[in-house]
Amino acid sequence: MDSYNIYKILLIALFSVALLVFISLYFITAPYGRHFNRSLKVSIKARAGWFFMEIPAFLVFLFCFLLGRNELNIITFVFLLFWLFHYFHRSFVYPFIMKGGYKKFPIVLVLFAVVFNSANSYVNGYYLFFLSEYSLSWLRDPRFIVGVIMFMIGAAINIQSDNILRNLRKPGETSYKIPRRGMFKYVSNPNYFGEIIEWSGWAIATWSLSGLAFALFTIANLMPRASANHRWYFDQFPDYPKERKALIPFIY
Numbered sequence: 001m002d003s004y005n006i007y008k009i010l011l012i013a014l015f016s017v018a019l020l021v022f023i024s025l026y027f028i029t030a031p032y033g034r035h036f037n038r039s040l041k042v043s044i045k046a047r048a049g050w051f052f053m054e055i056p057a058f059l060v061f062l063f064c065f066l067l068g069r070n071e072l073n074i075i076t077f078v079f080l081l082f083w084l085f086h087y088f089h090r091s092f093v094y095p096f097i098m099k100g101g102y103k104k105f106p107i108v109l110v111l112f113a114v115v116f117n118s119a120n121s122y123v124n125g126y127y128l129f130f131l132s133e134y135s136l137s138w139l140r141d142p143r144f145i146v147g148v149i150m151f152m153i154g155a156a157i158n159i160q161s162d163n164i165l166r167n168l169r170k171p172g173e174t175s176y177k178i179p180r181r182g183m184f185k186y187v188s189n190p191n192y193f194g195e196i197i198e199w200s201g202w203a204i205a206t207w208s209l210s211g212l213a214f215a216l217f218t219i220a221n222l223m224p225r226a227s228a229n230h231r232w233y234f235d236q237f238p239d240y241p242k243e244r245k246a247l248i249p250f251i252y
């Protein structure tokens with residue numbers, strides 16, 4: 001099978017997985033972090049889990065760029081920088097600064113994420129560096145401008161919100177507290193909100209099926225978990241702010 005056929009099959013698989021994940025996560029909450037299930041015996045440390053889950057996304061995309069047949073222009077260079085920035089942070093920074101990196105993380109989720117991240121990065125990288133044909137006029141296209149702005153705002157919200165969560169715990173602490181700073185005033189999961197804005201911006205800026213598949217997967221994965229986290233906060237803290245929404249300020 002040639003690389004183009006692999007791209008087509010994986011693209012269809014990503015759309016299908018997004019749908020399956022969306023439906024199943026409303027019945028089962030992915031068992032990591034506050035929802036970790038102690039009956040899951042085969043686990044690794046969360047720090048190692050995050051590192052191994054995310055690094056394929058960095059490497060596979062980088063290989064697509066290095067092997068790609070398209071000449072790099074300013075547009076594909078921006079996309080390359082955005083992707084590598086996100087996944088450099090997620091694989092080489094986030095796991096090493098997280099509090100509670102020694103907590104258990106199920107190996108089955110790590111395996112799923114390795115497969116998903118590899119396929120997703122291949123599909124997005126293959127599209128950009130083998131198939132896409134952006135001319136320089138794309139720089140002035142409203143889809144590129146709006147998408148790029150969304151990506152940057154989403155990344156900033158995501159990183160800021162993860163920082164706020166991290167600073168809630170003193171070194172060695174594992175307990176949970178009510179976050180009150182930044183966008184936590186409005187929603188229980190601003191880090192997920194930022195992540196969704198980020199990849200929706202990617203889909204719009206690249207105007208590609210591969211970007212759309214990833215944005216839909218991110219929504220399918222994080223929306224049910226945001227609801228589960230929101231319910232969990234109300235169960236744990238009687239004084240949890242009633243006006244706070246789960247994911248989208250003032251709406252949901």
Ligand SMILES: NC(=O)c1ccc[n+]([C@@H]2O[C@H](COP(=O)([O-])OP(=O)(O)OC[C@H]3O[C@@H](n4cnc5c(N)ncnc54)[C@H](OP(=O)(O)O)[C@@H]3O)[C@@H](O)[C@H]2O)c1
Nearest residue numbers: 033034098099100162165168175176177191192195218221
């Ligand atoms: N693109 C995608 O599909 C996707 C999927 C999953 C995650 N992500 C991203 O990966 C990052 C981490 O995701 P996550 O699901 O682990 O996020 P999370 O549940 O919000 O947890 C993030 C970190 O903050 C800690 N934390 C959470 N709530 C806390 C509280 N109330 N008090 C003290 N500490 C708290 C967690 O500790 P514990 O580990 O001890 O709970 C964890 O270390 C996020 O930026 C998310 O957007 C992306």
